[in-house]
Amino acid sequence: MTTAVNQAMVEKYKGNFLKEVTDNVEEGSWVKMCMQCGVCSGSCPLGPHWDHPPQELFMMIRANKREEVLSSTSMWMCTSCYNCVARCPRGLPITHIMHGLAHYSKRMGMKPKHQPTEQFGQMFWDNLTKKGRVNELKLGLGLYFKDGFAEGVKVSMGKQKLGLNMMKAKRMSPMEMLGGHGVKDLSGFHAMLKKAEELEAARVGENTDAK
Amino acid sequence: MTDVVATNQTIIVVGGGISGMTAALEATETGKQVILLEKRPYLGGRVSQLYKYFPKMCHPTCGQEINQRRIKMNQNLTVLTQAEVANISGNTGDYTVSVTLTPRYVNNHCTACGECAKAATTEFDDEFNYNMGKRKGVYLPNAMAFPQHYVIDQRLIGTAEADAAKAACKYGAIDLDQQVETLDLKAGAVIFATGWKPYDANKIQPYGYDRFANVITNVEFERLMDPHGPTGGKLLRPSDGKEAKNVAFIQCAGSRDKNHLAHCSRICCMASLKQTNYVQEKFGDDGKSTIYYIDMRAIDRFDDFYQKVQDNPNVSFIKSKVAKVEEDKASGNPVLHGVDTEGYKRYANQHDLVVLATGMEPSVDFKGFPVKIMVNDEGFIEQDDSNGGIFAAGVASDALDVNRAVQHATAAALRAVQVVNQVAGA
Amino acid sequence: MKIGGYLCTGCGIGDRLDTKSLETVAVREGRIGFCKTHDFLCSQAGVDMIKADMAAEGDEKVTKAVIMACSRRAKTESFHFGATPVARVNLREGVIWIRPEGSEHDETTQEMAADYIRMGCAEAKAMQQADASGEQSKNNHIMVVGGGMTGMTAALEASKAGYYASIIEKADHLGGVMGQLKQRQPERSPYQNPQDTGVAALIAAVEADDKITVYLNSTIAKTAGAPGRFEVDIASTVGTGTHAEFGAIVQATGFTPYDANKLPEFSYGKTPNVVTQLELEALALAAGDGPIKRADGKIVENVVFVQCAGQRSQKEGHLSYCSGHCCATSIKQAMYFKDTNPEIETTVLFDDIRTPGAGGENFYRSAQDKFVTFRKGKVSTVDVKGNDLQVNFKDLILDEDAHMDADLVVLATGMLPNSGTDIDTMKDKDASGEIKVPVTSILNLNYRQGPDVPHLVNGFADSHFICFPYETRRTGIYTAGPVRRPMDAGQAQTDAMGAVMKAIQAIENSASGRAAHPRSGDLSFPTFRKEGCTQCKRCTVECPFGAIDEDEKGYPKYNEARCRRCGTCMGACPVQVISFKNYSIETVGAQLKAVDVPDEFQEKPRILVLACENDAYPALDMAAMKRNESSAFIRVIPVRCLGSTNTIWIKDALGSGYDGVVMMGCKKGADYQCHFVKGSEMAHVRMEKIGDTLSTMNLESERVAVHEVAITDIDRAPKLLDEMVEVINRVGLSPFKF
Structure with missing residues (x-):
């Protein structure tokens, strides 16, 4: 499905990526207002790890570098510290735009491979939607073991103390391994998620001809 | 009491920086009666605190010297320092401007001989140097200061130091009993050349x-x-x-x-x-x-x-x-x-x-002003017929460099001259 | 009728100096009527005393005064007595404040004061009351050259102030370049959308105004005269010419667009689809409310704006400067497209977006909001690809070569300013005597120095002064709008008003004989002694304001209303026949001769200092306020401008035993700071030649020094005087002491 939507979007916007971002990305309508001062790029604490900082991404969007932007790891690096938003002289909600771009790239099936933030995000979502509550233990272990068993053991041993402290503080229970707690009306919760997914698919569909 | 003659053919210029001095001089050298009001104890405004002008790398005090000489030589121009506008009422060609004069505690007997300052010791932050240095409480604000009269800091009033300064003056120039004064001045047109602050x-x-x-x-x-x-x-x-x-x-x-x-x-x-x-x-x-x-x-x-x-x-x-x-x-x-x-x-x-x-940043917040004038979102005065005989000159109208501010002030002088000429002709 | 002397003993003068003996000096040696002392001369009582003497009748009436007190810069208002000549003897800043206390100094300090009093008395004797010449006339009519937005604004504003205006327009209609535009950038908050140009309304207002006369199809064949009495021949291409008289002139002749044919790299001329901003206006006007079409009729869907095309560039044939309006103009034009159809691609390729002030920045933001795309990029070429174009550029943000279709x-x-003949290059004739640059004059002034106002840089007829933008070098003629410097319509309209203000002022000044800035209100004017004149023409050549013509017999003709009273003519005259009533070869010459030069055995040198009254003299004054010490051997005479310095003063000084001469003027050259433009430069040139005089007198050349001194040289100026003292210590006293 994602590829079809992606193809449809490419056809619809015919190289006007700025318009595509404006129409489809959360807060994407702000991208046009950037004046390339670069204060966001300089303000980001994770900046050195980005391929393309926000201001550059915005320029790339205007230069129609769709492929490069949507497959970039950059927007996945955002940790929502809001430094950029606080300092942006044009008032762009850059944090939101970054998340919006990440979400959009995932939806278009263009997310980078093995991007840890993206992987964790998916894991978190799967974990959460299963029972309507986050299972801390499973989420933590899942994260530790995402890169294979040997790596998982190594990471887990390293984080042993943290795990024990969390248990002492009653922030995590070993019993969670046995299924864990959930919301009362689990089927209702799942029905809600299903409906939301349908609505979202319909919304994206409206923007493309791929129904 | 300060005695100033003003009629509805008088032009009042508020602000004695480069724009205000220009507007006042251009009007007065065309034969108009002008009153120039300045909040500080001296003229020159922000540019007097600059070292050089771009792009010529010449000195602002050079033009200031000429302007001050023009002011000294002109009988039709009255300068009031430490003066602020408290209220304006009336209409084009017939305004009454209430002006508050805060005391300098030094009158025009002052010869700037400097004896009073020798008697003073307490130091205060020097506003002229953006508080980066100190000055005495009895002081000449700067070497170019016009009027060339000393000032006594209000904070010294009531102290022995002020009395000592008074005693040191041989010319009866120190008057520690000066009080805040209010003057109601008539004017046909008013020019706001109130400039900016960093x-x-x-x-x-x-x-x-x-x-x-x-x-x-x-x-x-x-x-x-x-x-x-x-x-x-x-x-x-x-x-x-x-x-x-x-x-x-x-x-x-x-x-x-x-x-x-x-x-x-x-x-x-x-x-x-x-x-x-x-x-x-x-x-x-x-x-x-x-x-x-x-x-x-x-x-x-x-x-x-x-x-x-x-x-x-x-x-x-x-x-x-x-x-x-x-x-x-x-x-x-x-x-x-x-x-x-x-x-x-x-x-x-x-x-x-x-x-x-x-x-x-515009130095005056015109939004809370006694008369309604058009101000844009940035706080600058916009030229508008509804402003009547009230005009902006220089940076009160927009962020401008000195050259453009002076150009604008010369244009503002014309607007005011148009009003008073119409009053005279009416 | 006598000269009154008034000696102030206040401010320490009486404590530091023997004032009794100074009184004697004034009366016996200065030979003035009397000398009264007062312990507070600037007080009301002191001033009233002087005024009473001036109001006296008959022999007792004081007609000139010598004020022996503080600097001329202090208490100026108190000691200003209308037209009565006043000599200010600077005993405070000039003597006691720069000399250390202590008995070992008392003798030289006292001598200094006595000399200054002798000098002041001599000056007063040589001065005469300056009155207007009587040849004034008032003409309330302003000639406005150019019927564009600036010119029309000037005429209307002049009328609103009660004056008359005539617009001379070479085209057959009013409107100028602005009349060719669809809209203009916004002038009012919130500055988001283009607005009507207002040209039609201006034309209607001009036509309805009975104080305004419009001459279409007209140029100026000849301009003669001076402020208050300009005589103009107006030529017409369709009818007979007219002769008219004006009081002042506003030149609003606008600009010519840069010739884009000089930009073949952008394929201009190769295809009609590369246009200039002005040509786009024509397309936009033709489109009306519909879509903008290219010359071939195709509706434009993708437009690229190339900023700074042939500008801000050192390349041969390009303009070095920025034209100021083009960023906002491209923004406005991109909106022409976006406002009719938001789907049209509009890209602005820029180096710096220059949209200053409140209006500019809002307009820029508004364009971005309308999806105008801005890319910082340097365009190298525009290629024609069939019916379309490819713009090749370097994207400076993405740091890569890029291209776009359009x-x-x-x-x-x-x-480019329509500023007429560059009178400076006119001098640059080739071997045949032909003028190299064939530009038509605009004003056709019959002035000795050339037919148009002098240009500054890049052909613009700007003023050089930051603080005095309207001080053109032709009194009574004020340029406004883009002829003066690159500008947008809003600024041009403000400029038009400023120029009209100055024009009105010139009319009022010329009617009463008053000088314009910087010697505002001065009633003196230059005259010359005809029998002495050798018709050498130095004065007509050197006048920085082109004020002096030659009459039919070859004698100089001083058009006083054009004159700015700097005295450069007086300094230039090799036979010293030019003078002002209150400032002359004699007023300065008598002062320097009045100094008591001690014989060589006393080992007290005398150094004459001629200091510009606007910068160097105030610098010395402020040095004194700081109590910076100066030599007791200097004798300072303020001059209106160093350009008024006549070499006779130097010769006289050296011949009468002075040991050195120091001249202090303003900065000269391209970034001159001289308020009389060329004065300081002329003085420097003259003094280069003083070497010959010195060598014939067998004197060392170091005895004469010329310095550029700024008003801020408070510490440096006294040091320059100390340097001369050192020179004299080294080379010895002058052999000319008698």
Whole structure:
């Protein structure tokens, strides 16, 4: 499905990526207002790890570098510290735009491979939607073991103390391994998620001809 | 009591900076009766605190000398200092302007001989030097001060020191009993040449103006160059008095910014380009300047000046709005962090001194003004027929450089002359 | 009728100096009527005393005064007595404040004071009351050259102030370049959308105004005269010419767009789809409310604006400067497209976006909001690809070479001023005597120095002064709008008003014989002694304001209303026949001769200091306020401008035993700071030749020094005087002491 939507979007916007971002990305309508001062790029604490900082991404969007932007790891690096938003002289909600771009790239099936933030995000979502509550233990272990068993053991041993402290503080229970707690009306919760997914698919569909 | 003659053919100019002096002089030298009001105890305004003008690198006091001589020689022009407008009522061709005069405690018997100051000891922050130095409580505000009369700081009133100053004056020029006075002046037209104030750099949190001694503003930098200034004209940085040979200029410090001033202050690019010349003037090839900018706005023939600075190997340009300034504890050097947006290059650059190119904010909030006048979102007066006989001159109308401010003030003088000529003809 | 002397003993003068003996000096040696002392001369009582003497009748009436007190810069208002000539003897800042206390100094300090009093008395004797010449006339009519937005604004504003205006327009209609535009950038908050140009309304207002006369199809064949009495021949291409008289002139002749044919790299001329901003206006006007079409009829869907095309560039044939308006103009034009159809691609390729002030920045933001795309990029070429175009550029943010397709490219080319003949290059004739640059004059002034106002840089007829933008070098003629410097319509309209203000002032001044800035209100004017004149023409050549013509017999003709009273003519005259009533070869010459030069055995040198009254003298004054010490051997005479310095003063000084001469003027050259433009430069040139005089007198050349001194040289100025003292210590006293 994602590829079809992606193809449809490419056809619809015919190289006007700025318009595509404006129409489809959360807060994407702000991208046009950037004046390339670069204060966001300089303000980001994770900046050195980005391929393309926000201001550059915005320029790339205007230069129609769709492929490069949507497959970039950059927007996945955002940790929502809001430094950029606080300092942006044009008032762009850059944090939101970054998340919006990440979400959009995932939806278009263009997310980078093995991007840890993206992987964790998916894991978190799967974990959460299963029972309507986050299972801390499973989420933590899942994260530790995402890169294979040997790596998982190594990471887990390293984080042993943290795990024990969390248990002492009653922030995590070993019993969670046995299924864990959930919301009362689990089927209702799942029905809600299903409906939301349908609505979202319909919304994206409206923007493309791929129904 | 101050005695001033004013009629509905009088033009009142509010603000005695370069724009106000120009508007007043152009009108009065055309035969009009003009009253010039100035809040400070002396004329000259902001430009009198500048070392040099761009692009000629000439001295503001040179033009000020001529203007002050023109004022001294003209019988139709009355200057009232320490005067502020309290209220305005009436209509075009028939205004009444209430003016509050705060006491100088020195009358026009003063010969500026300086004996009173010798009797004074207490020091206060020197406003003329943006509080970077001290002055006595009995003082001549600056060497060019006109009227050339001493001032007694209000905070000294009631002290023995004030009495000692009074006793030291042989000419009966000190009057410690002066009180606040209010005058109601008639006027046909009123020109607001109230100018600007530097944007409060404390509000730009990431740049650390409030935390780091070696982060100063562009107007303060001007005072360092002045032979009468706090460093006697040496480019020394505040923290340790070390020569500031490697200077960073941060453009748009408060301008073009929704969090601060939305407008472009126009002058700051040229001011920083000019100030790189100061660094050169003091240290030759040992002086290095770096300008961090968004767009270099060296408009019209000023671009020639920009090109000359670009040709100087000791000046670098980085297209970047600096993200934040930190301080290297050991050296006291400010460290600038950001991204050179031309090709995405991150930097963490140390400099001896950082100069914030702070912008221009209108110095008067016209929104709460006694009469309704058109003011834009940025706080500048807009020319509008509904303003009647009230006009803006210079930076009260928009962020302008000196040349444009004077041009604008000359035009404002014409607007006022049109009104009083109509009154005279009616 | 006598000269009154008034010696103030206040401010320490009486404590530091033997005032009794100074009184004697004034009366016996200065030979003035009397000398009264007062312990507080600037007080009301002191001033009233002087006024009473001036109001006296008959022999007792004081017609000139010598005020022996503080600097001429202090208490100026108190000691200003209308037209009565006053000599100010500077005993405070000039003597006691720069001399250390202590008995070992008392003798030289006292001598200094006595000399200054002798000098003041001599000056007063040589001065005469300056009155208007009587040849004034008032003409309330302003000639406005150019019927564009600036010119029409000037005429209407003049009328609103009660004056008459005539617009001379060479085209057959009013409107100028602005009349060719669809809209203009916004002048009012919130500055988001283009607005009506207002040209039609201006034309209607001009036509309805009975104080305004319009001459279409007209040029100026000849301008003669001076402020208050300009005589103009107006030529017409369709009818007979007219002769008219005006009081002042506003030149609003606008600009010519840069010739884009000089930009073949952008394919201008190769295809009609590369246009200039002005040509785009024509397309936009033709489109009306519909879509903008190219010359071939295709609706434009993708337009690229190339900023700074042939501007801000050192390349041969390009303009070095920025034309100021083009960023906002491209923004406005991009909106022409976006406002009719938001789907049209509009890209602005720029180096710096220059949209200053509140209006500029809002307009820029508004364009971004309308999806106008801005890319910082340097365009190298525009290629024609069939019916379309490819713009090749370097994207400076993404740091890569890039290209874009476009169906229309708009070049933001610059403005060239219509400033007429460059009278400076006119002098640059080739071997045949032909003028190299064939430009038609605009004003056709019959002035000795050339037919148009002098240009500054890049052909613009600007003023050089930051603080005095309207001080053109032709009194009563004020340029306004883009002829003066590159500018947008809003600024041009403000400029028009400023120029009209100055024109009105010139009319009022010329009617009463008053000088314009910087010697505002001065009633003196130059005259010459005809029998002495050798018709050498130095004065007509050197006058910085082109004020002096030659009459039919070859004698100089001083058009006093054009004169700014600097005295450069007086300094230039090799036979010293030019003078002002209150400032002359004699007023200065008598002062320097009045100094008591001690014989060589006393080992007290005398140094004459001629200081510009606007910069160097105030610098010395402020040095004194700081109590900076100066030599007791200097004798300072303020001059109106160093340009008024006649070499006879130097010769006289050296011949009468002075040991050195120091001249202090303003900065000269391209960035001159001289308020009389060329004065300081002329003085420097003259003094280069003084070497010959010195060598014939067998004197060392170091005895004469010329310095550029700024008003801020408070510490440096006294040091320059100390340097001369050192020179004299080294080379010895003058052998000319008798």
